[in-house]
Amino acid sequence: MTSATDLTTVRLGTRPSRMAMEQTGRFADVFRARYPQVLLDIVEIVSEGDRHRGPLSAIGGKGAFTRNADRYLLDGRVQATIACAKDVPGPHDRSPGIVIAAVLPREDTRDVLVLPAGHPATTLAELPPGTRVGTSAPRRSALLKALHPTLVQVPIRGNADSRLRALDEGKLGADVMIAALAGLRRLGREDRVSEILDPAVWLPAAGAGTVIVEHRSDDPATGGLLAPLTHAPTRILLDAERAALATLHGGCLTAASAHATLDAVSGVVTVHAAVLDPAGGTPLRASASGPATTPSTVGQDAGRQLLDAGAARLLGRPA
Template identity: 70%
Template sequence: MTTLAPQAVVRLGTRPSPMAMEQTGRFAQAFHACHPQLTLDIRKITSEGDAHRGPLSQIGGKGAFTRRADTHLLDGRVDATIACAKDLPGSHDRAPGTAVAAVLPREDVRDVLVLPVGHQPVTLAELPPGTRVGTSAPRRAALLASLFPQLVPVPIRGNADSRLDRLDHGRLGADVMIAALAGLRRLGFADRAGEVLDPTLWLPATGAGIIVVEHRADDTVTGGLLAPLTHPATRILLDAERAVLAELAGGCLTAASAHATLDDTGRVIVRAAVLDPAGGPSVRAEASGSTEHAAEIGRRTARALLNAGALRLLAVTHE
């Protein structure tokens, strides 16, 4: 078990991308406000996903963004790691030994259409047939196939800022692209958001808009330092959504969505769907209950999906 002396240094691993560094900076401010006597040593870890320029399916999906950080954490080179929740593989796809210590307040979960600079404002529905829409997410590609079959999803890679630059200069390989509104805001590019897509139709990513900090499961000292930084309501939502993913044995290459909300009475509502990559009907389910049982509600939602035939779609959504 790790022990921390007074005035200790907590080593935090993060990807070096501009977005990762922005969210790390915000976390660092909260950490210093909570623990002014401690030093936060930020260690940049270049992931396999950052270095690879081909399809993520070639290197195991978005787990490529976390495997190297997990290794640094589990072998003791860092005490904690920070990541977007939507990039975290399910527990069935990760080496054991990590645990979520801090969950930051949820940001906007919605996706947006992004157009090249100077393009006349337009919605997805108004784009000409054959327009190439850039996205690396199977969920988004499946939604395009279902809601806008006249459009053509094409895979794109790179950090958000580089994607914007390549889109504006005609080097992205796509005419327009889909991006997370929260990510654009983090980078100061909120003005690039075109049509904001209705999350009741354009289903959000599991864990969308949530930043998590993880530690070694047996390091109770670091866990205790990080826990006070958790936003309780967001932790409930994350636990419910991640439980859906785990029960489905899904991952970042699965065309699926799990989205949890809290109603006016404080109950958690979980809505989830497994999508057809070919654009056919999705399988959907919903469950609700006490926030004390958020994870079980997520599992119950996932079991309802499986009972409704989602297994057939899951078999074709893993690349």
């Protein structure tokens, strides 16, 4: 059996967008510094989501950004793939045999309001009624309806870089848009932020601000090479958030949020989870705390509280 010390090359699959390549480049720097003797070969993989121009819901939601990479991984064309954790489906929506190998340090989890270039800064609350707000995320759409019902949600497509360009050129189909702060920072475009949205009100996505590297479960050599690159506190937070979403059987088309925090002194992880009403009603919220040694259990507790409170109705499933 091949061990981590025997590997001379690791093929890493990534989407070819500017943001994906930037986060891949950051990971590559860390990998090469630790393993100068191992060649890291970057393989660009165009996803179904990159090709599709219609609504993501028609092709299975954000999982469309990972399905092709999963195929490359499972058939051995690459040994690992890298992606934003919030775009990676939960275990019940994935092909079996794929596991998280490395979790990079969490970046900012907040969403932001972005205006066309040259427009004076404003806030969501100050936008006039009827303003078209671009976003395709069910979570963001539900929050917009609940918090700012006079604004109009407009579905948009494309990676962050192309969305910015289309917004500035008046070709996005929206007057403003919601984006992830971490993504804009990776692109060096934090200057485009008009308002940073309060995460206590504008609830973050599970896995927000977190980049992960996955491998096949039957490839322990690659896993052994990648595991030491994991940022342990972020792995705790991610495991807790994904467990909450998995308990709800939530996925890329689910209007839900799970956000974990870690008290490094007490060793306690807390998960704040919510299921949002797609029609704009009051969200169901729950929270749970427990030892950081069992983050998945804490996340499951928060998810079960939501199910007990009637979340199945908002999720469109039988109670």
